[in-house]
Amino acid sequence: MLMDLTTISALKEWSVAINALESGKTIMLLRKGGIHEQNGRFHVAHEQVLLYPTYEHQQPFLLKSEYANLVCPVTPGWHPEKVRIGSWAEITDILPISEESTVNALLPFHIWNEYFISDRLKWKPRQPLYVLLLRTYKLPAxxxxxxxxxxxxxxxxxxxxxxxxxxxxxxxxxxxxxxAIVSEIRTII
Structure with a gap:
């Protein structure tokens, strides 16, 4: 249920992932958090967020082939002068996972490849990988x-x-x- 008609809170994510969310190709993000997260751990700050596209750290080799060729590599520190905000999302589920087999079973539901999953699970191995399920809404303007x-x-x-x-x-x-998609994912987890 929509509580407010405006918001300033935004979740930063790779542009290619936001495009997949906006086109209905996925409802899932996999996160461990940015380097500058509070207490060094990922947490969900808001359940209703704008989707803010980022470009600098997108890595084609971490994506499934159908998404890898959608990434234009940029130089470190590059950002657009203007940022397009085309959608917002309600984070409906936050599911911590530590087992690689469980995350691999979720491959059909997201845009990343097996290397990304393995890499994410190995980084800060005592911390789980968080599966976020997002109900995405496209903005009219x-x-x-x-x-x-x-x-x-x-x-x-x-x-x-x-x-x-x-x-x-x-x-x-x-x-x-x-x-239906949420139900399939919950069954796997």
């Missing part, structure tokens, strides 16, 4: 906001300098489609 230095860095969550109206956004998937 797609604002482009100026990039600000406080949006940079290896962190998952940022607050935008200006609120963005999320009223009248339309869900990417119907209630039935979303519920």
């Amino acid at each position: 797609v604002p482009e906001i100026p990039y600000l230095p406080q949006y940079g860095g290896c962190k998952s969550w940022i607050d935008l300098a200006q609120p963005i109206n999320i009223a009248d956004a339309t869900p990417v998937l119907s209630d039935a489609e979303y519920s």
Whole structure:
């Protein structure tokens, strides 16, 4: 249920992943958190977030082949002058996983490859990998906001300098489609 018609809270994610969320190709993100996370651990700061695309750390070799060729490598420190915010999402499930076999069973539901899964599980091995399930909504008007230095860095969550109206956004998937995928994922986990 939508509580507010504007928000400034945003989740930073690879642009290729946001495109997959916005097109209904996935509802899943896999996270361990950015280097600058609070207490060095991933946590969900907000359940209702704008999706903020990032480009610098996208790595084609960590993606399934159908997504790898959608990435344009950029030089370290590069960012667009204006950032397109085309959607928001409700994080409906936060599922910690530590077993590689369980994460591998989820391969059909996300955009990353086996190497990414193995790499993520090995980084900070005592911490679980978090599966986030997102109900994504496309904004009726797609604002482009100026990039600000406080949006940079290896962190998952940022607050935008200006609120963005999320009223009248339309869900990417119907209630039935979303519920069916969530049910399949929960069965695996």
